[in-house]
Amino acid sequence: MRDDWYIDHDLPLIGLLAEVQGAISDELYGRLHEAGYGDIRPAHGCVFGFIERTGGARLTALADRSGLTKQAVGEAVADLERLGYVERVPDPEDGRAKIIRLSSRGREAAAAAEEIFADIDRRFGAEVGDERYADFRDTLRRLFLFTRMPARTPARVA
Amino acid sequence: MRDDWYIDHDLPLIGLLAEVQGAISDELYGRLHEAGYGDIRPAHGCVFGFIERTGGARLTALADRSGLTKQAVGEAVADLERLGYVERVPDPEDGRAKIIRLSSRGREAAAAAEEIFADIDRRFGAEVGDERYADFRDTLRRLFLFTRMPARTPARVA
DNA sequence: ACCATACGGTAAGGTAGCTTGACAAGGTCA
């Protein structure tokens, strides 16, 4: 991105979303690396992004929430267990299931990530105005829920 | 995403951006497929998203604008050329360079994509309110430009 | 007690989309 094409041309919504997301992603993993969490990769987001901070979650729940397959999430969990960020404990309520829980190091990393997000929110708020930014976040969340709405049930033919 | 975890838990900004982008992406490529442009893939976005509609652009310019490597964009261009969406012509001003231009089929596909985007904009606007949505788009664009801002020059030590 | 179903895991293999490295041909400028 060395030239100024994007100053004069509008990217479509999808392009703007992708670019902003990419910028945040670069900052997140860059700063996690500096903070000593360099072994956390984007693929681990399906765990950190969707797990209960305390109490943990089942593999199947993480797969459902993230929209990925159990295999993909299982691989991420195996990685994070090896790296010491999560631990798997048997679920007392279901002998088949295991609870995936953040270890203390995992909670530290999650806290570090949340600080980075808070820092980004602060800078974004300062750039466009806090009220404007709050509205933006709110609208984005509504659009997210909108895209997750179940398709309209076809009208029943009486 | 079968359970309702995301109703009660806030995804961080990056998660919201990723999810909404994914939803738009699904719709875009699904509908392009139905419209007879099923051979256009997300990887081609670095061309369609950043090329001048008439006049075309150089490979290096597309790489700069999209933030990808020349190799990645070159592969997308080779694909699109084979599929008939773009053509490569020698640049009269520089013997090394080639101008990548949308063919007539390429312009048709771009127009189809723009209709899909307009349709999504219409639905999003209806969901959250047109004014609110216009503000949202505007703020998103400002945040995009903000993330593209050159790093602050360190204050010169007099 | 039986059997369908769900949970988690293993394994093999594949695809999309990018990367790094090396390079020839053409341009730029002292």
Place this chain on the structure above:
DNA sequence: TGACCTTGTCAAGCTACCTTACCGTATGGT
């Protein structure tokens, strides 16, 4: 004219994620 940079391309390889298939164990309805 020689040193250097730019443009585009070839080749090799990586990451993230998917698919299909199979398995053992546990649960729950009948």
